[in-house]
Amino acid sequence: MEAALFDLDGTLINTERRSLAMWRMLLENHGIEPHEALVRRFMGRRGRDILPEIMPGADVLALVEEVMSYADHPGLPDIVPVPGAADLVRRVAEKGSPLALVTSAHRAWAVERLAEIGVGDLVRTIVSGEDVAVGKPDPSGYLMAASLIGVEPARCVAFEDSLAGIEAAQAAGMTCVAVATTHAPEELAHADLVVPDMSGIEWPLTELDLV
Template sequence: MDTKPKAFLFDLNGTMINDMVFHNHAWHDILTKDLGANISFEAVKKEMYGKNQDLLERVFGVGHFAQEQVDQISIEKERRYQSAYKKHLELIAGLGAFLDKAKSSNILMAIGSAAIPFNINFVLDNLDIRSYFKAIVSAEDVVNSKPDPETFTKGAQILGVSARECIVFEDAPKGVEAARNAGMKCIALTTMHTKEEFDSYDNIIAFIEDYNDPILEKLF
């Protein structure tokens, strides 16, 4: 970047914590055993972006479930995910120190996630990191989920910064696409996807496996 960023916007799942395989298992279990869908584990992985309702609509079609059913399925899926993942809950390597450095450098931080507050609170409160973030944008705060830019543009608006002053941290191609649609540069984590899966996006300034990567020093 030509100028130092004023804000970091973080996706949550797969970006701050390496939990996406637990979501994958929970969704696959719900979709196949509870709801009778004929879908593979790998196919579920490709559908895990946006809101829970969006995923259900992609698999079963719009209007297949009443809203009350969608809400019940969604919360049951998150209960199963949290039960399986809680004993493994930890920040991706290096992120704790990275958050401290960003805070001491007066870089504003926000979370922009398609997760529901139930899951965001599970992470922030169990890891005691809520104080780092001046804005939290969840699935309930937007009309259109990723790859629509609303999640990130709303986060930047709350922080009072422009798109060009933001760096987005994402692990999913659709999240990177949302950042691009918002006019934001992105750092992609390869926790669940290979570099090749991001080939169509021109807004990625770096790929990292975790937050110990020395390339992150260039952000400060």
């Protein structure tokens, strides 16, 4: 593998519990029962892609702004790094390998979180949810990132935690390492490799690492 492409939420930082809590608040405020199966549909995907399925005809941009306004709500789970994530990003950079971030989140959020875990100066290529017409599980974000760093998709490995993210990476023709931070390992078994977190992952990965 020549290049490493990283998802953000759930892969480099543990924020999914926080994000899902915010989506629950939004649904409740609009009279929709936030049952688990419904809320989990947001995992790894852009809110603007999911909301029309759940609330047809609603003002999606207004709803996205509303959920973002909950960011400072007291009682939300803390944002913490995924173990080993920042170290892996540093190892990739130290080897001189191309790397990029491919996230469904807004660019400003991504830049702030990368800085918080100490790798903001290393991740210079970011494809955010604002940069693509269609979000994950569509592969366009990963394909855009591969093009920007100048590496064929087949020579890229993507690190993902969500089902939508794995589908996007594999549809782009990339190897995918699934990080079991937000899903049970058995749910992620279709990825090329499943790991509990990012600790101890060596770089570069070889085919033997993926067996």
